[in-house]
Amino acid sequence: MKPTGVDPYLTTVDAAIRADLIEVLSYVVELDLTDGSGNPSWNTFRSKTKITFTVRRPGETTFVDVVADKIHLATLNGSDVEFSSYAPDKGIRIENLAAENILFIDADLQYTNSGKGLHKFVDPIDGQTYLYSQFQTTDAKRMYACFDQPDLKATFTIRAKVPNHWEVASNGRENHVERLAESKTIYFETTERISPYATSLMAGPYHVVRTQHDGIDLGLWCRKTLSPHLDAEELFKITTQGLDWYRTNFGTRYAFNKYDQLFVPEFHTDAMENASCVTFRERFIFKSKVPDDLYARRAYTILREMAHIWFGNLVMLRWWENSWLNGSFATYAAALCMENATRWTEAWLVFVDTVKNRVYGQNQLPPKHPAAADALDVQTAEINFDVIRYAQGASVLRQLSAYVGREAFLGAIREYFVEHAHGNTTLTDLLRALEHSSGRSLNRWSVQGVARNDRDQWVEPEVHP
Known part of the structure; x- marks a missing residue:
């Protein structure tokens, strides 16, 4: 056994x-x-x-x-x-x-x-x-x-x-x-x-630093031997900036009553958006002075995982074939939040440098795949958790936001979170909200773009200008 x-x-x-x-x-x-x-x-x-x-x-x-x-x-x-x-x-x-x-x-x-x-x-x-x-x-x-x-x-x-x-x-x-x-x-x-x-x-025996913001208990955790290097003030600053921006622009308060961020050893990915208990790779605790671009990348990662609390924890997609949307949305939203809520106003340069340039290289090598890919089982889905799915998908969402307009895009997101809070969805649910908010048909986009792999049959609704 x-x-x-x-x-x-x-x-x-x-x-x-x-x-x-x-x-x-x-x-x-x-x-x-x-x-x-x-x-x-x-x-x-x-x-x-x-x-x-x-x-x-x-x-x-x-x-x-x-x-x-x-x-x-x-x-x-x-x-x-x-x-x-x-x-x-x-x-x-x-x-x-x-x-x-x-x-x-x-x-x-x-x-x-x-x-x-x-x-x-x-x-x-x-x-x-x-x-x-x-x-x-x-x-x-x-x-x-x-x-x-x-x-x-x-x-x-x-x-x-x-x-x-x-x-x-x-x-x-x-x-x-x-x-x-x-x-x-x-x-x-x-x-x-x-x-x-x-x-x-x-x-x-974690070292823990705690504070509170907007009625939310905040915590930072790390091994005791790393505690001298935990720059709690800077980390809390990014955290509160993100919570405030997402609350305002997503139209829905943070769904939990506390938010812990833990820096853990031997972590095999940069971060994971466990609901209200986010884990990060320990490399984000800097033991010496580092270039500002590393602080920017850390802030970007913090804001990306925070976006998942809404798009992933509050509302989760039904099955892993649509996980590209989960990761892509958080990647896109993190850059948007970083640009408007932090000192890194050139956040899209961080996005290009951190993730998008990697996609250009990856797409020239096997195995390459579309951002949206079928997931016949969990193993197939896990194989496709990579930079193509997240960064290429985020680029698609940025293009979609430009197509419908940023305010219409954020309006659809607010509608989506209210309608589907604590539930599960597919890409179709998001597209319907976008059509309702923008008044534009997305049928052609859904057929030609990544939406072609959505399990639901997409039927073009009547949309009036």
Whole structure:
């Protein structure tokens, strides 16, 4: 039952069938990250999950995702679930579903050092242990049992038992703490409805700097050995500038009550937009004086991940074939925000230098692909997470904004966030909002441009000038 090396890739067909059958209401996730004596557990951790969900056609069968080292217990509506044939790449089969269901899974899961799931790092300088999660695209199943696809959103209530000297962050704000002599349990507030891949947990003896802005609790986190280099004042300044600009121009307040930004070790990408708990590569903590263009690139990355809180967490696309739009919008919006809200008024030069020039080179090499590409399964989608999808797609959106007009573009975005808050969409939903806001038909653009890969059949509506 060892999950090492297992990559259980969900197919588009299986995801659509499951989404058509069930609606997930809530998760309660309880993690024990200690060894029973108040110290960090070493290879595995205990994960208990209660999932409440409804079924549109009672009596049918589905599956729940989990990559477990050992399963202790699985029950559905109080009855035992057979899991003797469980395999990590298949999940646990659950049969004879009722209209309303409570599924409980108690299992041991493995820490990783691959950048997937719950990553474990030991600081070579002081020997301290640091944990952080990375779930995109479907690796939440490596920390708790779940229906691991973006269009099955739910609320999450997370609690974690950790050593007494650790700090812990998750998507919800810390509610209360229960302390024992050897450990403590952190209880987090229940989140808004979010996708499993956007959930998170960070734990360890992190150095934390906190402040507040516009009713939002802000936090900056890093390893203690890096704390002398954390330029909190500058980072908070960029953060508040971004929050203010997006609130004004997106027409919707920040959807969560806190915003933590964590700089974590061995991170395999620049950043990840976990809802209200964003992670960044440690290279953005500068240990010495650096050229201003590096500060600009860092600001750009911060603002890009922040844009995802609206376009990605508040409203998430239904499936990964449209993930180009998720990343492209954040890339475009970050440059727009940077140009208008920060001291880097030449933000589009940063965009060209940081990402667009890389696309010109990448498009001359194999494998090249359009910004929008089909995703028959999660593996295909992950292969296409690259600079072409993000930067080339952002260039397409900038062209689209010029075509309909910037104010009409932002007006459509405001309409889109209000209509689809806490839901899932396709490209078609955004195009409809753009047509409504601008009064221009986008049928030809959708056929000739990246929209040709959208799963929905595009039907040109009547648009009057």
